[in-house]
Amino acid sequence: MYCSQMIWFDTHAHIQDEDFREDFPEVLSRAASAGVTRVVMAASNEEDSRAACRLAVHHPMLYAAVGVHPHDAKTWGAGTAARLSDLVQTANRDALHAGRDRCVVACGEIGLDFHYDFSPREAQRDVFRKQLELAHALDLPVIIHMREATELSLSILREAHAxxxxxxxxxxxxxxxxxxxxxxxxxxxxxxxxxxxxxPITFRKARKPIEALRVVPADRLVLETDAPYLTPHPHRGKRNEPSYIPLIGEKAAEILGESAEIIAARTTANALRLFRIGLSRELQNGNALNESKTV
Ligand SMILES: [Zn+2]
Structure with a gap:
């Protein structure tokens, strides 16, 4: 269905979750068939960060983020930052031994969630700032979760920037x-x-995310599934997975009046820049695809 030369990047999925244990290899092969060449697994807590790293070390198309979600801010303790730092170093070293590039590419997801308030707001705020400092120490970009906390998130991010x-x-x-x-x-x-x-941009009643999408410059847009959550149309109600990224990309293309090819190329290039992943292998893969087409 999708042109094999379109290359997509899912910048946020939770395929290290229990939900994917049964059919993990099939999830990856369906993603590959849909043209998804890279997936970044966002982490929710320490244990989840470890699970993401374990998978990323052995799967060249997978990358890990490490961090503590605002829901789990209450689990943050005195040794958490040091353990996450160790995890990043060990996973990257193991990845190099396994013959791939470094596999931990971000700190996240971190931020504030005042919709559910699963952790006290004071703890969320404190752990958010601590992880912005941790990401700086590790020289990693951050994946920000902010829900019903825009003002405070912005002021914490502005302070971190300053x-x-x-x-x-x-x-x-x-x-x-x-x-x-x-x-x-x-x-x-x-x-x-x-x-x-x-x-959500594919949902029938979507308005706000579509308005926001229209004002994002071409070089700042990335696409994510957040699998297993937020399944795009027409699969709503089912488990989400990275192979659905083209559905989100095609909808974004329609909203922006661009071709899906342009959106795929643009968002993949942005994601590679965001996570500082080298372009050389991407180009090699592209050439391999071209060659296999002509054989
Ligand atoms: Zn997420």
Missing amino acids: DGLFAREHPAGVIHCYSGSAETVPALLALGFMIGFDG
Whole structure:
């Protein structure tokens, strides 16, 4: 169904979750068949960060993020930052031994969630700042989760920016599953963030994310599934997975009046820049695809 030369990148999925244990190899092969060449697994807590790293070490198309989600902020302890740092170093070393590039590419997902308030707001705020410092120490971009906490998230990010916690020569990170208003987008762009869009842009009643999508510059847009959540149309109600990224990309293309090819190429290039992944192998893969087509 999809042109084999279209290359997609799912910048946010939780395929290290229990939900994917039964058919993990099939999930990866369906993603590959759909043209998804890279998936970044976002982590929710320490154990989840370890699970993501374990998978990423052995699967060249997978990358891991490490971090503690605002829901789990209450699990943060005195040794958490040191253990996450060790995990990053060990996983990257193991990845090199396994013959691949470094596999931990971000710190996340981190931020504030005042919709569910699963952790006390004070703890969320404290753990968010601590992880912005951790990401700086590890020289990693951040994956930001912000839900019903735009004002405070923005002020924490502005403070981090003023304190020099974001790399100047690279994107600061990504605002994951952007659900804020179009008016807030410029402030996030000014801090160096890319903006991630997911299944909700395909929903029939979507309005806010579509308005926001329209104001994101071409070089700041990335696509994510957030699998197993937020399944795009027409699979709503079923488990989400990375092979559905083209559905989100095609919808984004329609909204922006572009071709799916352009959106695939653009969002993949943005994701590679965001996570500082070298382009050389991507080009080799592209050539291999071209060659296999002509044989
Ligand atoms: Zn997520």
